Amino acid sequence: MHMKRLLFMPLILLLVLSACKDGNIAEQPGNTAGMLKIEDYYPITENVKYIYKGEGNEFASYRVYIDYMSNGRVQTRTNNGGTETVKVMELKNGQLTELMSRNETYFRENFTGKEYSNGKILLKEPLNDSNSWSAGEGIKSTITGLDKEVVTPHGNYRAIEVTTEGSKGTTLDYYAKDVRLVKSVSKGDGYEISSTISSIEKDMPLTQTVTLFHPDIDGVNLDTVDVQVNFKTNDEAKDVIAETIKELSVYEILSTNTKINKLYFDEKKESVHIDLSKEFVTEMNAGASFEGLVLQSIANTLGTYYGVQNVFLTVDGGPYESGHILLNEDEPLKVDYSNIKAPK
Structure with a gap:
């Protein structure tokens, strides 16, 4: 009888090890803390x-x-009903850092390629209990749990808990594997605010409304039309806006062969720069008055979308020059709504 038990024990051990290998026994974060990675x-x-x-x-x-x-960088856009905030995060050298946060950013612009000198560390390896770091002057973040249960409308999670303490209060952030942030709780004297994940939707583009300006049918005033445009991740504004203008203009603001070489926001000068291919000039075929309306349409469309007053226009990297109008490289087009056709 004892011999049978001794022979049976290795078989049980083999089955247990096999089950662990196949993932039938849940792996607890606390047992593999040294293996946890931020990208997870x-x-x-x-x-x-x-x-x-x-x-x-x-x-x-x-x-x-x-x-x-x-x-290794990602740019997110957060809309809370009051403003849109763009943030640039970087996952590098075992830490997740918020490099930039910009409020009131309703336009599409890629900020991931810029240089940033400072940032706020959100997560830092090793992902172990009690690991801590500075999150700003007088602010300290600490990992206070590796397997916290978080109940959300989207499901229940086991999450890493990060506690950030400062003079204004305490914030608890919960990161779940394969999901990212699932809950945040901020509390202090007389307040407690929480945000909890309720839905994750895949294959969802960002939809924005672009007001397109164009000459009216009489070629005397400017008219407008609001257009819904969709941006997928990594879609550039110049490509989406160019396609929209070409498809929906009553008149050809941009001819079929015209390309937008560059379109970018200059934060220091609070302006927008657009560089068009030579076909914009050679294929326009317009008199001075109508050409002025076309240029004003571009200025108003881009100025309104980016929220600026100055729009710099160049052609293949040089000044805009036609038979009627010459714009120096440092001479902007000004947003002007005085010539908008009154609604009927």
């Missing part, structure tokens, strides 16, 4: 929309879109 808790996935339900503040509910992702 902050996946960078394109065309995903994250929806959070808030409590304690009217702006605690928000939506997050993925604007751009490249070389």
